[in-house]
Amino acid sequence: MTLKDQIKFVRQNMKKNKSRVFMTMLATAIGCAFLIVLASVGFGLHKSIIQDLMEDRLVTEIEVHAQMDDKENYKAINDRHIEYFEALDDVKAVTRRQMLxxxxxxxxxxxxxxxxxxxxxxxxxxxxxxxxxxxxxxxxxxxxxxxxxxxxxxxxxxxxxxxxxxxxxxxxxxxxxxxxxxxxxxxxxxxxxxxxxxxxxxxxxxxxxxxxxxxxxxxxxxxxxxxxxxxxxxxxxxxxxxxxxxxxxxxxxxxxxDQVKIYADNVQAVEGIVEKLDADKYETYSIVSEMKQVNMIFTIMKIGLILVGTIALIIASIGIYNTMTMAVTERAPDIGIMKAIGANPGTIKKIFLLESSCIGLIGALAGTAAAYGVSLAVNFSLPLVVENIFNEAPPENLLFSYIPWTLSLISIAICLIVTVFSGWRPAQRATRIDVLQAMRREI
Structure with a gap:
């Protein structure tokens, strides 16, 4: 049985139970949309905060406050230090200011x-x-x-x-x-x-x-x-x-x-310059170090939100399991005929896994499209809600929900994995059906 014939067989079977398949796809789409929208909150807030940091201060800027000597006393920056900073690789400028x-x-x-x-x-x-x-x-x-x-x-x-x-x-x-x-x-x-x-x-x-x-x-x-x-x-x-x-x-x-700042040629060079200054016991600060901490916090937050959203897909998988189990029961005579004419058990299993995968993929794509719509609606309406209900202006350029393409791919992949596992048990059961019992509808 070729792949084309298997797909045709799956499509015919899905058409026979449109209502049940549609409700299963709907549950999958809702679970996938919930996963994406929930995780998009973490991505949106992360993007907003990083954007603020990028706008408020140059990402290539390194503040140098003082240098610690051998006796662990802090020494103010002077012209000798400035010459050293200017000689470092990848340094574009060294600004220095004295405060009145x-x-x-x-x-x-x-x-x-x-x-x-x-x-x-x-x-x-x-x-x-x-x-x-x-x-x-x-x-x-x-x-x-x-x-x-x-x-x-x-x-x-x-x-x-x-x-x-x-x-x-x-x-x-x-x-x-x-x-x-x-x-x-x-x-x-x-x-x-x-x-x-x-x-x-x-x-x-x-x-x-x-x-x-x-x-x-x-x-x-x-x-x-x-x-x-x-x-x-x-x-x-x-x-x-x-x-x-x-x-x-x-x-x-x-x-x-009083104020000394080093500006690197590019963002990638900042970390190397900071490492050299730290080795020479200079007290420094750069936005790159702050961004690392922010990125770590939001990475943990986004992983947590994705895990919570995955629970919704697991709940939806129960519906897929139920749909595929009923499909195996209803199609027992068809399975018996396929076995009688010599169909391989692996082919039978593949047909049911293909059907559960189709349900998961269509549901995931529909859920992803719905998630983008919800994200746009939230970003548009949230500032209005905050302003009208709480009488406060929301932060400028606040992005409450943001869906990168990587999040969509991750969500679709999780959805497919969950749906395939949901259809695995019913598919296994289909391969163990006895031919004679199947023909008699006595499973």
Whole structure:
């Protein structure tokens, strides 16, 4: 009996019991859809979190905080370390920043803002991806670049008791600065430990690019090393600190950096660079290590959800077992005739396994299609439900359900395995039917 004849025989038999076969396929489809939709929650949340991590920080970025010496003391990063980092293979850029150890007030006429201030080496920042929304980079000591939110947070000086800010922290329209800041002179007002103040005139020549996320703000001010030295000369302390216990700065003191970041040429190179730095006792952090932990947690979660979903398919397999058992009983005369004309028991078993496989495959394909529909509906409706019922805005770019093609293949494979095992016992029973008893319908 050829395979073509076997398929034809299976199709004829399935048509004889359309209702029973349809209900069995429906149960299989529901089980498969439940498995895929349940597991898709893990895949969706995993994809959303990884996407957030990828957008918030560059995946090629490695933060270097300090180095531990032989006495297990932490040493700040200096120029010697920077040269070592730049000499490493696959390093694209090494950014370094010094923080002004006080928060100056910046004034433009009657408008002012208090902002964090950093000394920045722009050539390496540009290599790392630093961009401007308008203007240019500084080429003189008294020129500065400000963060994207700096103009928005610049507020008109008001009398005591008047609040120039809205509830969300933004500046009210009547107190907000209007016009372009490019080319404007701003007075940076700093103070020393005795609360004496001085103003350093600076020119704004550029505004940094808007952060990737709408809720993120950046009102930092990027100054030159020359300006920092002027502040240190006024305060007499390292970094312009105003802390009383801060020691006075010594001549020839080694320059150190507060923020050092290494940018690799590609994601694959990050792990190798981190391993070299760890071997040299540098304290580092990279998003790759965080992604490893997140991936491990979600891998366990997805395996658990797939196992739970498989229970639904096992329940559906009971229906397949029942359908195939009844098929063996009803087709006893046909089995007897096939045996009488010399049909191989293996062929008889193959026919019933083929039928159970067809039921499982059709049910799996239908369930997969239904799962994709449910996934789309959930992703569309869930944000609306959260917003209308709980009066809260869902996280931006939340993907509650995501079905990769690998999940579909895994689910279809599990469904086929379960259905084949469900039809195995009835198929075995069919091969043991006695010819004479089958002809008499006395099984």
């Amino acid at each position: 150890q006080q928060t100056p007030v910046y004034e433009i006429g009657k408008y002012n803002i208090q902002a964090n201030t950093l000394v920045t080496f722009f050539p390496e920042e540009v290599k790392a991806g630093f961009e401007l929304s308008e203007g240019r980079l500084p080429d003189k000591a008294n020129e500065i670049v400000v963060g994207y939110s700096f103009p928005e947070e610049l507020a008109y000086e008001v009398e005591d008791g008047v609040n120039p800010y809205n509830e969300d922290g933004t500046v009210k329209e009547e107190y907000a600065f209007k016009g372009s800041l490019i080319g404007k002179t701003v007075q940076m007002e700093v103070k020393d430990r005795k609360d004496s103040t001085t103003a350093i005139p600076l020119t704004i020549v550029g505004i940094a690019k808007k952060p990737a996320k709408d809720w993120m703000t950046n009102s930092d001010v990027f100054i030159s090393e020359s300006v920092l030295k002027d502040v240190e000369a006024f305060t007499g302390t390292r970094g312009g600190s105003v802390e009383v216990e801060e020691e006075e700065m010594k001549d020839g003191e080694e320059k150190t950096y």
